[in-house]
Amino acid sequence: MSKTLRIEQLSVSYAGKPVLCELSMAIQRGEMVALLGPSGCGKTTLLNALCGFIQTDRGQIWLDNEDVTQANAQSRQMVQVFQSYALWPHMSVFGNIAYGLKVRGWSAKAIEQRVAQMLELVNLPWVLAKSSVTTLSGGQCQRVALARALAVKPSVLLLDEPLSNLDAKVRLSVRHEIKQLQQQLGFTSVLVTHDREEALVMADRIAVMNQGKIEQFCEPETIYHHPKSAFVADFMGLDNHFRVRGEQLNQLLKEDSKRSAQQYYSIYFRPESAQILFSADSFPSDGIGIDARVSQSVFQGQSYRHGLETVYGACWCDYEQPLAHGQSVKLFIPLRALHIFVAPSVH
Numbered sequence: 001m002s003k004t005l006r007i008e009q010l011s012v013s014y015a016g017k018p019v020l021c022e023l024s025m026a027i028q029r030g031e032m033v034a035l036l037g038p039s040g041c042g043k044t045t046l047l048n049a050l051c052g053f054i055q056t057d058r059g060q061i062w063l064d065n066e067d068v069t070q071a072n073a074q075s076r077q078m079v080q081v082f083q084s085y086a087l088w089p090h091m092s093v094f095g096n097i098a099y100g101l102k103v104r105g106w107s108a109k110a111i112e113q114r115v116a117q118m119l120e121l122v123n124l125p126w127v128l129a130k131s132s133v134t135t136l137s138g139g140q141c142q143r144v145a146l147a148r149a150l151a152v153k154p155s156v157l158l159l160d161e162p163l164s165n166l167d168a169k170v171r172l173s174v175r176h177e178i179k180q181l182q183q184q185l186g187f188t189s190v191l192v193t194h195d196r197e198e199a200l201v202m203a204d205r206i207a208v209m210n211q212g213k214i215e216q217f218c219e220p221e222t223i224y225h226h227p228k229s230a231f232v233a234d235f236m237g238l239d240n241h242f243r244v245r246g247e248q249l250n251q252l253l254k255e256d257s258k259r260s261a262q263q264y265y266s267i268y269f270r271p272e273s274a275q276i277l278f279s280a281d282s283f284p285s286d287g288i289g290i291d292a293r294v295s296q297s298v299f300q301g302q303s304y305r306h307g308l309e310t311v312y313g314a315c316w317c318d319y320e321q322p323l324a325h326g327q328s329v330k331l332f333i334p335l336r337a338l339h340i341f342v343a344p345s346v347h
């Protein structure tokens with residue numbers, strides 16, 4: 001059932017405007033890959049190209065050893081699940097799940113067995129089979145859409161923001177159900193999402209896309225802890241960013257003249273991996289310390305998130321207690337939490 005998917009140097013444009021630019025990636029059999037990236041970077045275009053819904057300009061798409069670049073959508077056996085569910089409203093739950101099987105000429109008995117199997121798989125009771133899909137909740141609709149897609153045993157399942165129409169609680173449970181199904185059935189899948197946490201939880205590997213190209217493609221832990229560019233760092237939740245000159249960075253890191261004085265650098269770090277210290281605290285040596293003043297204190301459950309003003313700009317840092325507006329503190333960023341990139345010069 002499940003196959004490897006290899007994309008080689010794929011280019012797609014709309015009316016001459018390039019959207020995917022020589023994009024390559026290889027997805028293993030049974031692997032779930034998340035495509036993460038800003039709006040308009042080409043995630044849905046890539047899914048549509050894989051499915052055969054749109055024409056490609058150059059490059060190839062391989063399923064195992066078969067080049068399917070020119071194959072029609074039906075013969076590719078890649079099935080898409082959409083954000084909007086795309087169920088047929090005039091059909092029952094049964095009718096929706098059975099549709100692809102009827103088209104493929106399955107017998108009535110085999111269809112009934114398969115639909116029952118699929119309903120059980122996605123945790124929907126058989127009594128719902130005769131219901132109209134218009135009477136279902138969002139979570140139930142997405143389960144029917146998933147059952148319909150899996151019923152035909154696709155080689156690759158393409159999930160286009162399947163959870164974004166669901167409310168927060170349902171989204172969390174459906175997220176884990178899809179992941180469990182993928183591990184149980186071992187299907188190859190590509191998941192498009194805007195949600196970083198969803199990508200981290202669900203995917204075996206994450207591809208961060210930027211303007212039609214892949215910026216970084218690796219395991220969730222690696223991309224989270226070792227973003228290879230400022231773009232990926234920004235996208236992976238390193239919400240604090242200072243732009244500093246080489247000589248300032250040399251001073252902060254106590255590394256005399258290691259960097260050119262005129263070059264600018266971007267320092268990224270997470271609010272939760274920095275610390276707020278006070279004048280009486282002993283100062284660790286394995287990090288950088290910056291004088292700061294509290295500008296805001298916001299309760300966020302486990303701790304308080306504080307807005308801090310420093311000579312390098314504003315940032316956020318967590319602390320267990322609320323601190324007074326205007327209070328002087330020391331911002332401490334451990335070396336292991338620092339991500340430093342050469343910044344482009346501003347003219």
Ligand SMILES: Nc1ncnc2c1ncn2[C@@H]1O[C@H](COP(=O)(O)OP(=O)(O)OP(=O)(O)O)[C@@H](O)[C@H]1O
Nearest residue numbers: 014015019037038039040041042043044045046194
């Ligand atoms: N049918 C189309 N005709 C012309 N331009 C299109 C078409 N579909 C998408 N585009 C353009 O191609 C670019 C990529 O769109 P795409 O939908 O693939 O991005 P995306 O990363 O999926 O965005 P989002 O996260 O907002 O869904 C965008 O600039 C979009 O405006």
